[in-house]
Amino acid sequence: MTPEQTRQEPADPPGKPVATSSGPSVGEGATTAETLRAEVVSIGDELTTGQRLDTNSQWISRELGVLGVPVAFHTTITDSLDDGIAAFRIAAERAEIIVVTGGLGPTADDLTRDVLTRVAGVPLDLSAAALADVEARFARRAVPCPESNRRQALFPEGSRIIPNPEGTAPGIDLDLPRTSSAGNARVFALPGVPGEMRTMWQATVGPAILAMLPGAGTIRFRRIKCFGAGESAIEAMLPDLVRRGREPLVGITAHEATITLRIAARGRDVAACEAAIAPTEAVIRECLGGIVYGTEDDEVEDAALAALAAAKATLATVEVGSLGQIAGLLAAAAARGPEGRFRGGVVLPGIAAGTTVTELAQQRRADSGATHALAVGPIVPVAEANGESGGGVTMVEIVLAGPDGITRREHRLGGAGTVRLARASKTAIDLVRTTLVPPAGDGLPRGATR
Secondary structure (H helix, E strand, O other), X not given: OOOOOOOEOOOOOOOOOOOXXXXXXXXXXXXXXXXXXXXXXXXXXXXXXXXXXXXXXXXXXXXXXXHOOOEEEEXXXXXXXXXXXXXXXXXXXXOOEEEEEXXXXXXXXXXXXXXXXXXXXXXXXXXXXXXXXXXXXXXXXXOOOOHHHHHHHEEEOOOEEEOOOOOOOOEEEEEEEOOOOOOEEEEEEEOOOHXXXXXXXXXHHHHHHHHHOOOOOEEEEEEEXXXXXXXXXXXXXXXXXXXXXXXOEEEEEEEOOEEEEEEEEEEOOHHHHHHHHHHHHHHHHHHHHHHXXXXXXXXXXXXXXXXXXXXXXXXXXXXXXXXXXXXXXXXXXXXXXXXOOEEEEEEOXXXXXXXXXXXXXXXXXXXXXXXXXXXXXXXXXXXOOOOOXXXXXXXXXXXXXXXXXXXXXXXXXXXXXXXXXXXXXHHHHHHHHXXXXXXXXXXOOOOOOO
């Protein structure tokens, strides 16, 4: 049977995607921790031509690192059957775990399932449950299911289906045979859509890989969100927490000036993991002080609105250099958090000659009736002593006007335009948080002085 042909199998239990045959259970064939290595494969012409940045591989590699699985190789290949077959045959010989994204769609150039059947030497089977799920998704939208989407219910014989709660492309969990050594390489094929891929990883793939590791148990994460210092500065404030091999592991990432510290702990159960996380979280909070603003999915704007709610205060904004981004962030936070705290924003194309940012804040407060008004001036280049530009460094003035007076800050901003804009906006919003609800103690990182 060719990969293009299908074979109908007995109906699967309704609503529950299952394997197309009784393949090995999760964890079978696992190797020791010393020999377990991973390869991350990305598929798509848009990646090899540079039209799109491969952020999936970065994210997957970071997740594998948290699990303790080293990533030895990254491979990016075109939408080509021959190239895919060659790449997977190489990957199966040098890695025990292969995580692939892309090529699971319904079109003719989505070839991942065909590549895997050729490399594994098995036919494609049609999963009745997966097909029913695909058809149901189209039915809910009152749209006929295209014939091409039936391809997304085809799976290599012996594979295990990875459910996709977000879309029409389930993933594939398959063992690939090796020719140079005993055992198999295990492939997890996921769609290239980042949101779908991440959901499937967290629900199915991550736990499956964890179960392959010696001493497998439970893994729990805690994310500590920080703002007000850079990634390297925060790492320097922590006493040897961010290093490889530490238990629990602490990772650090930066995105648009927000720093996230993620604690990962393994244990026999959830309680053991939480007990391992707690002391590390306490050390982070002690060392970073007021730089820590929240946990998990909290954003700076959420913390600012919480501070307003705690103070029974309201806020209005007026922006020049931040181009309305502050109002957008606060409005989105208000939709998911405390209501009635954000009174809206005004965006100005510039600031009139002779008008100060402080005056903008005071006028906005009076006009809006809010207890506080936040004003952001233009983002301007920093001039050197000789009058020349400061090498891409800019400055922004931020003023918060309230019943207790004026809080004014000037901040220097580096980075590209989008990063600079995000940093300016979040810095202004964070001024609301730190002004209204000062942290316990002096609010400074340990060892710092004013």
